[in-house]
Amino acid sequence: MNNLIYIFLQALTILMLAPLVNGLIRKMKAFIQKRQGASIFQMYYDLYKLVRKGSVVSEVSSWIFKATPYIFFASALVAAMLVPVSTIILPKHIPGDFIVLVSVLGLGRFFMMLAALDTASTFGGMGSSREAMVSTLIEPTILVSLFTIGLISQSTSLSQIMLTVQGAGFPLAHPVYIMVFLALLIVIIAESARIPIDDPSTHLELTMIHEAMILEYSGRHLALMEYGAAIKQLVFMTLLVNVLVPHDQIIAFTGFLALFLSLLIYFFKILILTGIIALIEINTVKFRLFSIPNMAAFAFILSFLGILQYFILGGSNV
C-alpha cells in the first residue's frame, strides 16, 4: 500500500509542480525587472499547445532522434521517483540510490547529446560539445557532495539520508552541510541551464548550451524534452531542500493531515529556493564559456572541502 501511495505521491507532485516552478522563476524575474511577465502557468499552456501539434523530423535523422524525447522524459521521471518529496510516507524499499539517480540522468543526457548530433545541424553539435564539457565538470561535484552526506548517514539511499539528517536537528548550522549546500546550489544552476552558466531565454543560437541541443525538436517531442528538463530541475531542487533543510521532523503527528502539511512545507521551501534562483539569475551575468570550468571547479572544491571536513571533524560525530 505504502509503495503505491509513494509512487502516486512522487509522480503527481513532481509532474504537477515542475512547470509551475519554471513559471514562478520567470514571474519573479519579470517582477524584479519591473515587468508584468507571463502568467505563472504559462509553461502548462505551452506544453498543452505543443502536445497537440505535429512533430517535424529531419529526413536525415535516425531512430535516436525520435526515441530520445521518450528516453529523456523517462529518465527524468525515474529520477523523480528516487528523490522523496516527503518522508512521511516511505515504501519499505526504494530500489535505487543517488548513484542510480546520477546515472539515470546521465543516460537521458547521453541520448540528448546523441540526438543533437544526429540531425547534423550546426547548433546541435555545438550544444552537445558544450553540454559534455559542463556535465563532465559538474557531475563529480554532485557525487562528492552526496557521498559526503552518504558517509554521515552511512547509506547511499536518499530516503535513508533524509531520515538521518532529520535527526541532526538543523543541518545548515554545520560547515559540512554548508559546503554541500553551496555546491549543490551551483549544480542546480548548471543542471537546469540557468544564468550564469546558460541563458534559458536567449534567442542567440551561438551562445546556447541546452537550448542548442533541443533546437531541432518540435511538437510533442519538444514538449517531452522541455517537460523532462523541468522535472530534472525540480528533482535537483527537491534534493537540495529535502536533504539539507529537512522538515518532516517538526510534524509531530501522523496520518494524511501530516502528509498534507509536509507537502505544504515542501512547496514553501521550493518557493523560497525559486526566489533564490531568480535572484541569482537577475544579479549575475552569463559567464564566458571558458569561465564555466572555474565555476565548476569552485563547486567541486566546495564539495571536496565538505568531505574533508567530515573526516577532520571526526566522522560520524557530525
Next chain:
Amino acid sequence: MIFTDLHQKLTASFGKDIKNIKIQNSKEMIIEVTSDTLPGICSYIYLELGYPLVLMFANDEQSLQSGYAVYYVFADRAKGLLLVIKTPVDPERMEIPSLSQDIPAAATYEREIKDLFGIIPVGHPNPKRLVFHGNWPEGEYPLRKQFPLKRKPPLAKKEMSFQKIIGEGVYEIPVGPVHAGIIEPGHFRFSVAGEPIINLEAQLFYVHKGIEKLAEGQSIEKCFYISERISGDETFSNSLAYCQAIEKIAQVQIPARAAFTRVIFAELERLISHLGDLGGICLDTAYLFATFQFRMLRGWAYMIADELCGMRFLRSVNKIGGVRKDFIAGKEKKLITDLQKIRTELEDTVHIIKANNLFIDRVENTGILEPKIAAELNAVGPAGRASGLGFDVRKSFPYAAYDKLAFKIPEHFNGDINCRMNTKIEECFESIDLIFQAVEAMPQGSILEPVNSVEPYRSAFGLTESPRGENIHWVMTGENNTIFRYKIRTPSFCNWPALCQAVKGNIVPDFPLINKSFNLSYAGNDL
C-alpha cells in the same frame, strides 16, 4: 584658398598626368586623372598625405558624353576637405586597376562596383561577388543606365563559395541568413577550431532594394522620401545627408533656427540608437536588470521624439532647405525636463553596470578591433572611436549648427566591447548636453528656405554623423530637378569588414555580443 597647399603638392608630383582640377562647393576638390596614373596618385594621397579612402563609386555618364567614371573620395578630416579622384573607364575593356593591395578599404567598394556596373578591378585579391548572390546571372549590371528599372533577370543557379580554411579539427559553422530573433538576414560562415574562431566570412546583401537605381530620375522632393527609408533607425541622419547635398547644389543657406532644430533631432536619434545598443549589449550577456533599464530609457527617448514631431522614427521632420515645421517652439521646457530625467536615470544605471565585475569581465578584452586594422578599413563612428580613431563628422565637417556648440568626442584605445560601450555611454551624455545647448542657443526666425529648382548635372556630398558613424551621400542632379545619380554610403558599409576582423581569435559564443557592440545595419549596408 584652403586647397592651395594640396594643389601645389599634387601638381608638383603628378603635374603632367592631371587632366583637370575643379573645386566645387568650396570644400570639394575634384581631380581628373587617367587610369594609368590612378594607382600612383591614390597611393600618394593615402600613404604620403595620410588621407583615408572614405568612399568609392562609379557613375554611368554616357549621356553626358564622357562614358563611365569611377570616383575615389579621400577625406582630410583635420581641415574638413574632400579630395575626389575621378578616372574614366575605357568602355571597350571596362577595367580599373585595383587599389586594394595598397588601400585595404577599397576592396569592398571595388567588389560593389564590379557587381553593379561590371567594371572589373584588375588584380583584386578577392574578386568574389559582394552585392549579388549565386542566383543573379552574369552580365546583368543594374546601375548601368541602359538597365531598365523594372527588369527582372532570369534566376541563375550557382552556389556561393566561401573561403576554405583547411586543417586538423577545423570545421565550418554556417549561421543564418534566417536567425532566431527578429533581426535582419545575414549569413555568417565561421571557420572554427573547437570554440575559437579562425575566420569569419559574412555574406550579407540579402535585402537588396535597388535604392540607388530607384532614386535615379525621381524628382528631388520624392528622392527625399527614399532617403528616409534607407535604414529604419537612421532615418534622420540619412535624410539630413541628402538634404545637405541638395542644399549645397542649390547653394542655399538654411535658417539658423532650422539648423538648431536639426541638431536636436539628430542628437535625439543618436540617443535612442545608443540606448538601444547598450540594452542589446546587456541582453547578450544576460544582464537582465540593465537590459530592461536601458529599454525603459529608450522608451522615454522615443516618447520625447513622439511628442516633438508626432513620429517616433523621426520621418518627415527634415525638408530640403530646413525643417518641415517649427517642432520645438513651446515644447522647450518639457523637452528639458524629460531629458533631465533620462540623464539622471542613465547616470545611475551606468554607475551600477560599471560596478558589476562579472559584466565588465565579459566585455573587457572581448572582440578587440586593433587600431591599425580599424584605420586600414576606415572603421567609423563609435567603433572607430573605440579603437583610437578619434574623428567625428560633427567636428571635421561641421554641419547644421554643430560649429556653434561645444561637445567632446570620446576617445578610447583598446578597441574592445568595453571601449565601444563606454564610447556610446559618453556620447549619450554628450547628446543630451548638445540638445540642452541647442535649445538654449536657438534663435527665433524662419525654419525653411525653400529650394524650388536645382541646376542640372551638378554634384555635391552630404555628410552626417549618424548614430553608427560617418554617413556620406553623393548626389548628382539631372534635368528638370531630378536625380541623375544618388550614391549612399552608410557607416555600416565600412564597419562590416571591421567586425569580421574583430571576431578573429574570439570564441563562438562571444560573437553575438561582439556583433551587438558594433550594431551594424543590414538594410543600410545593402541598398
